[in-house]
Amino acid sequence: MEYFLQQLINGLTLGSIYGLIAIGYTMVYGIIGMINFAHGDIFMVGSFIAMMMIVALGLTASAGLAFLLLALVLVLIVAMVFASVWGWTVERLAYRPLRGSFRLAPLITAIGMSIVLQNFVQVTQGARVKPLPPIVTGGFTLVTGVNGHNAVQISTMQIVIIVTTFLLMTGFSLLISKTRLGRSQRACEQDSKMAALLGVNVDRTISLTFVMGAALAAVAGLMFLLYYGVIDFYIGFLAGVKAFTAAVLGGIGSLPGAMLGGLLIGLIETFWSGYFSVEYKDVAAFSILVIVLIFMPSGLLGRPEVEKV
Amino acid sequence: MSDTSHYPVWERDPVLTVEHLTMRFGGLVAVNDLSFNVGRGEITALIGPNGAGKTTVFNCVTGFYKPTEGRIVMRHGKAGKADDIAALTRGGRQSATSADGALFLLERMTDFRISHHAKVARTFQNIRLFGGMTTLENLLVAQHNRLMVASGFTIGGIFNLPGYRRAREAAMEKAIGWLRQVNLLHRADDPAADLPYGDQRRLEIARAMCTDPHLLCLDEPAAGLNPRESAELNDLLHYIRRECGTSILLIEHDMGVVMEISDHIVVLDYGVKISDGTAFEVRNDPSVIAAYLGVEDTEVEQVEAVLEAEVQA
Numbered sequence: 001m002e003y004f005l006q007q008l009i010n011g012l013t014l015g016s017i018y019g020l021i022a023i024g025y026t027m028v029y030g031i032i033g034m035i036n037f038a039h040g041d042i043f044m045v046g047s048f049i050a051m052m053m054i055v056a057l058g059l060t061a062s063a064g065l066a067f068l069l070l071a072l073v074l075v076l077i078v079a080m081v082f083a084s085v086w087g088w089t090v091e092r093l094a095y096r097p098l099r100g101s102f103r104l105a106p107l108i109t110a111i112g113m114s115i116v117l118q119n120f121v122q123v124t125q126g127a128r129v130k131p132l133p134p135i136v137t138g139g140f141t142l143v144t145g146v147n148g149h150n151a152v153q154i155s156t157m158q159i160v161i162i163v164t165t166f167l168l169m170t171g172f173s174l175l176i177s178k179t180r181l182g183r184s185q186r187a188c189e190q191d192s193k194m195a196a197l198l199g200v201n202v203d204r205t206i207s208l209t210f211v212m213g214a215a216l217a218a219v220a221g222l223m224f225l226l227y228y229g230v231i232d233f234y235i236g237f238l239a240g241v242k243a244f245t246a247a248v249l250g251g252i253g254s255l256p257g258a259m260l261g262g263l264l265i266g267l268i269e270t271f272w273s274g275y276f277s278v279e280y281k282d283v284a285a286f287s288i289l290v291i292v293l294i295f296m297p298s299g300l301l302g303r304p305e306v307e308k309v
Numbered sequence: 310m311s312d313t314s315h316y317p318v319w320e321r322d323p324v325l326t327v328e329h330l331t332m333r334f335g336g337l338v339a340v341n342d343l344s345f346n347v348g349r350g351e352i353t354a355l356i357g358p359n360g361a362g363k364t365t366v367f368n369c370v371t372g373f374y375k376p377t378e379g380r381i382v383m384r385h386g387k388a389g390k391a392d393d394i395a396a397l398t399r400g401g402r403q404s405a406t407s408a409d410g411a412l413f414l415l416e417r418m419t420d421f422r423i424s425h426h427a428k429v430a431r432t433f434q435n436i437r438l439f440g441g442m443t444t445l446e447n448l449l450v451a452q453h454n455r456l457m458v459a460s461g462f463t464i465g466g467i468f469n470l471p472g473y474r475r476a477r478e479a480a481m482e483k484a485i486g487w488l489r490q491v492n493l494l495h496r497a498d499d500p501a502a503d504l505p506y507g508d509q510r511r512l513e514i515a516r517a518m519c520t521d522p523h524l525l526c527l528d529e530p531a532a533g534l535n536p537r538e539s540a541e542l543n544d545l546l547h548y549i550r551r552e553c554g555t556s557i558l559l560i561e562h563d564m565g566v567v568m569e570i571s572d573h574i575v576v577l578d579y580g581v582k583i584s585d586g587t588a589f590e591v592r593n594d595p596s597v598i599a600a601y602l603g604v605e606d607t608e609v610e611q612v613e614a615v616l617e618a619e620v621q622a
Contacts, residue, residue: 180449180456187439187450194437196420197371197430198451199520303441 002143002150007274008267013158013227015266016165020220021243022250022258023172024087024213030189030253031209032099037110038090039217040240041117044233046083046218047225048121051132053078054225061137065156068136076222080215086117087214091207114236121233129232136160136226161223168219169259172212176255185209189253242269242282245289251302260300264288317587319348319573323384324556325370325524330379332365332580339365341580343379347524347573352550352557354567357577358600363560364434366577367526369416370558371431372423376416383427385523386410425454430522432513434529440502444493444512447501448484451519456480487515491545507538511545518549525549527559531566539563543570564611568592576600 021043028036053075059068094109139155176182184205187195192202224239225231242265250261265285272284292300314321323346332340340362347353355363368374370381382394387409397405397412404413404426413427423429439447449456456476488494491511496504501512510530517525530546531539543566549555561567567574567588574591576584578600584591591597601611 180453183442183446183450184453186442186446187453190439190441191437193373193420194433194439195450197424198516199421199424199454200450201421201425 002145002152003274005143005152007270009152009154009158010274011267011270012263013161013266014270015263016161017220017223017227017262018239018243018246018266019259019262020165020168020216020223021239022246022262023169023255024217025244025247026250026252026255026258027185027209027213029247031185031192031206032095032106034095034103034106035110035244036090036095036210036213037107037240038094038113038117039213040236040238040243041114042083042086042090042214042236043217043221043224043239043243044231044236045086045117045121045221046079046214047221047231047235048125048130048233049082049218050075050079050222050225051130051231054132054135059135060133061135065136065138069160072136072222072226076219079218079222083214083218083221084211087210087217088207090214091210095206095210096203118233118236125233127233129230132225132229132231134226134229157227161227164219164223168216172216173255181205181208238282242285245285249289249292249299251299254299254301254303257299257301264300317348317573318351319346319353322349323347324349325384325558326380326382327366327370328380328382330366330369330381331377332362332369332374333377339580340369340376340577343577343580343582345575345582345585347556347558349384349556350550350554351572352546352559352570353573353575354571355558355560355575355577356562356567357583360579361577362580363577364528365580367431367528367558367560371429371526372415372419379416381415383413383415383429383524384410385412385428424520424522428521428523429526430517430520430524431526432510432517432528432530434532436506436509436513438501438509438513438516441500443498444488444501444504445484445497447512447516448487448519449480451516452480452483455521483519487519490548491515507534507541510534510538510542514542514545514549518553518555522555525555525557527557527561529560529562531561531563534563539566542566546570564614 021039024039024042025036028034028039057071057075059071059075063071090110090113094113095106098105098109134157136157137155139153139158141151141153143150143152145151176185184195184200185208187198187200188202188205195205196202220239224235243262246261246265247258248261249264250257250259268285268288269281273281276284325347327346328344330340330343331338343362343366355366357363365374369376369379380398393405393407393412397414403417403422404411406412415423415427415429418427439450442450456473485494485497488497491508491514493504493508493512493515496508501509504512514525514527514530531542534542546557546559547570550557571588574584574586574588575582576591576594576597583596583600584594586594
């Protein structure tokens with residue numbers, strides 16, 4: 001039981017990170033009906049920017065927690081701003097010039113952007129993995145086990161990740177459902193031509209969607225960096241594929257679906273590694289995806305496409 | 310200066326002027342050298358047999374197509390002396406604003422600018438509501454630009470400044486006012502896709518009106534409506550002209566609707582204008598009768614009915 005609780009906490013943490021990235025996939029898919037293959041690499045860039053900021057500020061675990069959190073918020077904002085600029089650039093270079101051309105063209109350019117970003121970081125930062133000593137340390141013991149066995153612990157970092165994700169996702173859902181910007185995004189998603197005829201600037205709305213997705217990916221990038229303490233230029237690929245899987249599992253185009261899918265993929269992976277074998281955790285995650293898609297082709301929370309005759 | 314007061318409104322004070330509009334698709338000439346005016350504050354109908362090019366004209370006016378040739382001038386206020394239009398055309402810009410009002414060359418404008426700047430709104434033959442959004446939200450999306458300006462491009466919105474709050478309340482009030490006008494207030498929070506067909510048509514017109522258009526283009530608003538719904542539509546269009554002062558350009562096959570509400574009718578056949586005038590003038594025009602009787606068997610009864618009603622009246 002204690003072991004289960006511990007895995008649950010670990011799984012929720014991992015799932016939060018996947019969920020944050022998955023939102024970017026699902027929003028872009030919702031609005032332009034295409035997968036942004038460079039999104040995983042935006043996440044990677046975000047995490048590199050966060051690392052540079054942390055090194056530049058000289059943050060270590062010895063600083064007080066309050067100061068540390070404040071400094072990390074600053075790091076987060078800078079990473080979000082830079083990642084947003086990258087997200088905007090990707091849309092501007094790889095998507096907008098090809099809008100209206102044949103459907104697969106933007107996919108190719110997006111893969112191109114992904115390769116460019118990876119190689120750019122590889123050349124400028126080096127190909128080796130970058131370690132970062134743990135900054136946010138400490139934690140709480142929820143259940144004290146016998147002689148150190150069966151203890152359930154939650155680290156401060158895990159709390160930070162889960163709370164931040166929860167806050168961001170709540171804020172984001174409100175943004176989409178209640179505000180003018182969210183309304184115009186949903187309008188563009190359903191019928192962009194009609195939205196334009198009602199005076200909505202579709203190009204700007206699409207740009208903002210990329211920017212918002214990129215900002216959330218940067219948050220995930222910082223979390224990933226602080227949680228695992230190791231990043232390299234290639235982390236965007238696997239994390240991107242997992243988050244994409246999460247978005248599809250939850251129902252691509254659906255915001256709550258992306259969050260749910262992220263959490264599920266995180267949990268599946270963690271429980272599989274905890275109870276069976278670490279080697280096959282990716283197999284487990286992708287197998288679940290296949291099974292869900294066979295029985296629910298539009299994902300868990302996706303709207304089934306009904307064609308009117 | 311000659312006295313023009315006896316001229317019809319569409320010549321004295323046009324809100325929209327289409328000049329020498331030609332649209333070719335490869336070898337097919339959909340619209341050929343078409344010129345007509347839409348009078349300010351009037352209801353103008355564009356009629357003609359199927360395939361006459363009516364929707365193509367709409368698509369040119371609303372920026373969906375770029376015309377092969379021709380000029381489409383939209384006027385706000387008193388602007389629009391011939392010299393000003395000529396200067397604007399030569400200058401290569403999209404619009405000109407003066408103390409009298411503003412001029413727009415619609416053939417140079419695309420997508421959201423048509424609605425945002427030139428204030429032209431349109432509906433489609435097939436309904437294009439945002440089905441997954443609520444009835445109320447559909448009307449709020451149409452007020453997007455005013456809210457965006459009021460929110461200082463999102464910044465005021467984030468901090469919920471008083472100016473933005475006022476604008477938001479005004480937008481809500483306007484949306485509710487229109488819902489009341491089209492009798493849909495009780496369905497404000499239902500998804501638009503769940504409404505019956507006739508209600509969706511009226512909602513679409515209300516949504517277009519929420520963009521504060523100077524010109525409202527309606528593509529077959531009465532298509533598929535039963536007689537009672539058609540009558541409601543007539544009332545709505547009369548209300549719009551009376552209370553909002555919006556000029557209306559509509560395509561319609563339902564001659565009952567056309568003859569009853571139109572101040573001005575333009576008849577197209579094979580992309581060419583064959584008649585232009587008041588309802589009375591047009592339905593007595595032999596070329597119009599020929600076009601309907603000679604081309605479309607299905608229209609025979611309609612024209613005969615119209616003529617018969619005319620004789621009895």
